[in-house]
Amino acid sequence: MMTGRGVNELKQIRKLSIGILLLVSLTGCWDEKEIGEHNYATAIGIDYKEEKYLLYVQMLDFSNVAKQEGQKQSEEAPLYIGKSSGATLQEAVNDLYKTSQQPFNWGQIGSIIYSEAVLKNGIEKVQQAIQRNGEFRYTPWMFGTRESIDELFGLTGFFHLPPLYTIMYQPEDIHGKYSYIKPLRMHKFISIYKDPGGTAILPSISIDKSAWKKAGPEEKAKKTLKINGGFQINEGKYKDWMSYEELTGLRWVESKTENTTVKLVDEGNIIGNVEISSPSAKIKQVGEGDNAQFNIIIKATGILADLKEELPIETIEKLVTKQIEEDVKTTYQKGMEKQIDIYNLKHRLFLNGMKPEELKEYTLSEDSLNLISVDFLLESKGIYH
Structure with missing residues (x-):
C-alpha cells in the first residue's frame, strides 16, 4: 500500500x-x-x-x-x-x-x-x-x-x-x-x-x-x-x-527513520526479525577541545515480525539492543577505516562553538565514540504472544 x-x-x-x-x-x-x-x-x-x-x-x-x-x-x-x-x-x-x-x-x-x-x-x-x-x-x-x-x-x-x-x-x-x-x-x-x-x-x-x-x-x-x-x-x-551493509548503523542515528527491521541473531544464527518504527537518537558531547568525546543515546520500540523459536520478551529485547549497538559501532569503525566522519561528530563540535581552525586540529578516533546506549522496548510479540 x-x-x-x-x-x-x-x-x-x-x-x-x-x-x-x-x-x-x-x-x-x-x-x-x-x-x-x-x-x-x-x-x-x-x-x-x-x-x-x-x-x-x-x-x-x-x-x-x-x-x-x-x-x-x-x-x-x-x-x-x-x-x-x-x-x-x-x-x-x-x-x-x-x-x-x-x-x-x-x-x-x-x-x-x-x-x-x-x-x-x-x-x-x-x-x-x-x-x-x-x-x-x-x-x-x-x-x-x-x-x-x-x-x-x-x-x-x-x-x-x-x-x-x-x-x-x-x-x-x-x-x-x-x-x-x-x-x-x-x-x-x-x-x-x-x-x-x-x-x-x-x-x-x-x-x-x-x-x-x-x-x-x-x-x-x-x-x-x-x-x-x-x-x-x-x-x-x-x-x-x-x-x-557498511551503513547499517546510520539508520539508528539520523533523523526521519520511519520503519526498519532488526535481525534477531543468537549464536550466529538468524532466528527472527523485529520491526521498529520511528527510533530516536541523541548525540551528546562529553568533554571539550581535544578531549571531546561523544555519547550516542538511542530509544526505540518495536514488534515481533517473525520468530523460529519461542523466546522470552526479555531475551528478544536483549538481542535487539545488542544488534543495534553493534550496527552503530560497526558503521562508525568502517567510517574510521576510510577517514569518514559518518555521524557528523565534528560538525556537531562546530555547531557547539568550536572554531573552524580548532576543528582542523581535532582528530576523530575510535575512542571519540565514548558510549552507545540503547533503550529498546518490545511492544508486542504479535501472533507469537
Whole structure:
C-alpha cells in the first residue's frame, strides 16, 4: 500500500502535469502549441571523462503523464535522453542546445545524479553552475552513482509507467516503508556539504537486474533502480563510497527513520526479525577541545515480525539492543577505516562553538565514540504472544 506521502507526491505530479496542460486553454498570448514549445527536462546526470563534463538530460512528455491517471498503459511512455559534453558544465549545456530543437524548461528537474568520476574531480564548480541557473529549484533529489547514467535514465517504472514513478523521483515512499539510507534534497545537501566538519551522504543509486522479471510468453528481466550505498562528501570534497551493509548503523542515528527491521541473531544464527518504527537518537558531547568525546543515546520500540523459536520478551529485547549497538559501532569503525566522519561528530563540535581552525586540529578516533546506549522496548510479540 502506498504511504500518505506517496499519495501526496503523486497528486503533486498530476497537478503539475495538469497545470501545464491548462496553459493551452488560456486565450491571448497562449495557444494550443504552447505545451509543445518547450522541452521539459526532468532529471540531469553529470559525468566526467577525459577532462570533459558529460551532461545527460532526461526528458518526459508531461501531457502523457497527465493522461495516465485512471488508464492502463499498453506501451512505454515516451522518454528521451540527451547527451552533450564540454570543458565546463555551461559549455555542455550550450552544446545540447544546438540539437534541442526547442527551448529547454529547467524548472521541473526532480533528480540530479553525479557520477563517482565527477565527485572525485570536485563538484564545487558543477554545483555552483547549477545554483546560478535561475530556473533551477532547490528541491531535486540528489544521488551519486557508479553506473552508466545513460542506462539509469533509460529505466522506467512498472506497467509502462514513466520514470516519475521510480525511486529516482519518489525515494521517500520506499524510505517510509524500509528506512535505511535517508533521501537527500539539494537544499539539504547545500546546507551541510561545505560546512566545517560537515559530511553529506549522497545516496548511491544503482541498477538491479535480477529481482524482477516480466512474466508471460516473452519473459524477460525487468531492470529496476536500487539504493546500494552512499557517497561521503566532507567539507566539499569527496571522501569515499560506503556500501549498504557498511551503513547499517546510520539508520539508528539520523533523523526521519520511519520503519526498519532488526535481525534477531543468537549464536550466529538468524532466528527472527523485529520491526521498529520511528527510533530516536541523541548525540551528546562529553568533554571539550581535544578531549571531546561523544555519547550516542538511542530509544526505540518495536514488534515481533517473525520468530523460529519461542523466546522470552526479555531475551528478544536483549538481542535487539545488542544488534543495534553493534550496527552503530560497526558503521562508525568502517567510517574510521576510510577517514569518514559518518555521524557528523565534528560538525556537531562546530555547531557547539568550536572554531573552524580548532576543528582542523581535532582528530576523530575510535575512542571519540565514548558510549552507545540503547533503550529498546518490545511492544508486542504479535501472533507469537
